[in-house]
Amino acid sequence: MEKNSSNRNNKYYYDIVKHMVHILEERDSYTMHHSRRVAKTSLFVAQSFGLSAMQCKRVYLAADAHDIGKIGIPDCILNKRGSLTEEEWVIMKRHPELGARILMKSPSMERIAEIVRCHHERYDGTGYPSGLAELQIPLEARIIAVCDSIDAMQSKRAYRDSLPDEMCRYEIDKNSGLMYDPQVVDFVLENWEKIRQELKTTVS
Ligand SMILES: [Fe+2]
């Protein structure tokens, strides 16, 4: 009985998180469907990597909520056309921490919050917010980082077109071992067409 009510609470909480992602998408046209595409692609990579069912579920939920902290970023920064100033970047870079804090409000989301906190860490230790490196970064976050970048490069922005496919592949490969886990990159490059299909078929 108690387990049922805790499952129900988890579901309610996750529904609230989903609503927050929708609110964010209304404010920021770039994130429209971005979270869902990253979630679907990350799940595909996680499953093919042989992650456990629990880890796959965490990958999906964390990827769906990965940018939720942007809800706390002012519109003038979130929707700015063109590049951000140094000060604006400092504010923008708070979104992984903010997102983790929102998710931590539910004890059942602690692991997911940690993955969200780490989605901009880099494999070489120069990412944010904590400068974690290599295996210090949860595998789920290392998978999301690659899928997030692919979708960002393949999305049309107000100030630039989407990047051509070859350029996108080149950027991912170039950053193997720097931004991204080389094993995740190898898998993604080997399965490039399948991953592009996952991105294309995710509308909502
Ligand atoms: Fe992000």
Ligand SMILES: [Fe+2]
């Ligand atoms: Fe993102």
